[in-house]
Amino acid sequence: MKIITAKTATEASARAFDIVNELMRRDQLQVMGLATGSTPLDLYKQICESNLDFSRCTSVNLDEYVGLKPTDPQSYHYFMQEHLFNAKPFKESFFPDGTNPDAGEVTRKYDRILAQHPIDLQILGIGRNGHIGFNEPGTLFDSHTHRVALTASTINANARFFENPDEVPRYAYTMGIASIMAAKRIILLAFGDAKAEAIRQTVNGPVTLEVPGSVLQRHPDVTVVLDEAAAGRL
Numbered sequence: 001m002k003i004i005t006a007k008t009a010t011e012a013s014a015r016a017f018d019i020v021n022e023l024m025r026r027d028q029l030q031v032m033g034l035a036t037g038s039t040p041l042d043l044y045k046q047i048c049e050s051n052l053d054f055s056r057c058t059s060v061n062l063d064e065y066v067g068l069k070p071t072d073p074q075s076y077h078y079f080m081q082e083h084l085f086n087a088k089p090f091k092e093s094f095f096p097d098g099t100n101p102d103a104g105e106v107t108r109k110y111d112r113i114l115a116q117h118p119i120d121l122q123i124l125g126i127g128r129n130g131h132i133g134f135n136e137p138g139t140l141f142d143s144h145t146h147r148v149a150l151t152a153s154t155i156n157a158n159a160r161f162f163e164n165p166d167e168v169p170r171y172a173y174t175m176g177i178a179s180i181m182a183a184k185r186i187i188l189l190a191f192g193d194a195k196a197e198a199i200r201q202t203v204n205g206p207v208t209l210e211v212p213g214s215v216l217q218r219h220p221d222v223t224v225v226l227d228e229a230a231a232g233r234l
């Protein structure tokens with residue numbers, strides 16, 4: 001694992017942008033794996049403000065809530081439109097189909113998409129408990145796309161975005177750990193004190209199912225990009 005630490009999240013995101021920019025310059029970024037959440041927002045902003053052109057590239061997203069339409073403001077599809085695709089459209093952008101409750105059909109279809117579009121660079125955030133995508137602790141390392149029941153803490157955290165508690169998604173489709181590890185290169189972004197322990201365990205801890213991020217120690221090309229706070233326990 002290569003570790004890059006910068007003083008602030010914006011400076012760290014600029015280092016991540018440099019990697020994206022270099023891969024694009026070398027025409028080595030045909031398929032980009034994208035994350036949602038707050039962590040990648042600064043990187044996406046810098047991409048939007050750049051002269052990079054993704055119109056010949058494909059994107060695949062890590063996860064999507066079950067039961068939300070792509071037009072629902074709370075969906076990850078909408079999140080990506082707002083924060084990246086409106087300014088930087090890709091040739092094609094794939095998400096697990098959150099509108100289809102048939103988990104077997106959705107996951108098989110998404111695994112086929114991932115097999116047909118090998119990921120050149122996967123952008124990752126990480127949860128406080130070390131989850132990557134929606135792969136919570138205990139997820140098997142050989143997992144592919146699957147449906148997960150969201151934890152109570154995730155449901156509660158999301159509830160603030162919904163009028164009616166019944167509308168809060170209880171499930172999500174997520175790329176599995178094996179899907180993520182199949183990427184040629186991975187950038188793991190983490191900012192803030194709240195991620196310092198997850199980063200410590202991910203980078204220096206034992207490789208264990210209890211810390212999904214720790215599996216990245218087994219990947220040949222991972223760059224961990226941190227601000228000082230998230231690097232605080234390394």
Ligand SMILES: O=P(O)(O)OC[C@H]1O[C@](O)(CO)[C@@H](O)[C@@H]1O
Pocket residue numbers: 035036037038039040062063124125126127128131132133134154
């Ligand atoms: O970047 P944030 O908002 O801290 O989210 C951390 C992680 O949680 C998720 O949003 C899933 O809950 C991941 O996609 C993300 O990497």
